[in-house]
Amino acid sequence: MGIISELLLHLQEDTSKVKTVALGCSEHIHYSGIMEVKSYIDNHPFVSFRLTELSNRAGMSRSFFCTLFKEMVGVSPIVYSNMSKINHAKKLLRQTGKSATEISYDCGFETVTYFFRVFKKVEGLTPIQYRNRSQRRID
Known part of the structure; x- marks a missing residue:
């Protein structure tokens, strides 16, 4: 049983901001939560988010969410928003x-x-x- 080793994550319109990420076991488990929050941000660009709200949506602590989001997406949740x-x-x-x-x-x-x-x-x-x-x- 393998774990997804690399994923390309795109930041909206600019494909020059693609980040390749090697996922470990912990990141793999939380990948869907991070991607769900990323999609939520993309679909609600008119909303001012709080980190607590986003981390709750992902089912993670605020600190862990911020660390993992930045690791997977390449920028912090606030910068991405x-x-x-x-x-x-x-x-x-x-x-x-x-x-x-x-x-x-x-x-x-x-x-x-x-x-x-x-x-x-x-x-x-x-x-x-x-x-x-x-x-x-x-x-």
Whole structure:
């Protein structure tokens, strides 16, 4: 009986952020819980999560969940949640005429300032610069 030795885990849209993970017995047992939380985050990019809520969903202690999530996905649950929100924001910036402020709240960010800071950290552009660049590519 073998254990899955390697898995490719994709972080949303960006395939350059693929992480290969060697799973041990303990990680293998908890793999489905981590993947269920990852999927839940992906499907709810507008929700502000608490680590306790996510770890309970996975059926793990908060500390163990954070360690295992980072080991399997490559980033912490909060960073992953922010990346999911930014991917959702990018789609809204491309497909709607909503303001960056509206989009920040639609994506579950509590303040516009934090949204801009996270967006720029992830994308290297402000949301407005991203929208302008995306529109130029369409034209």
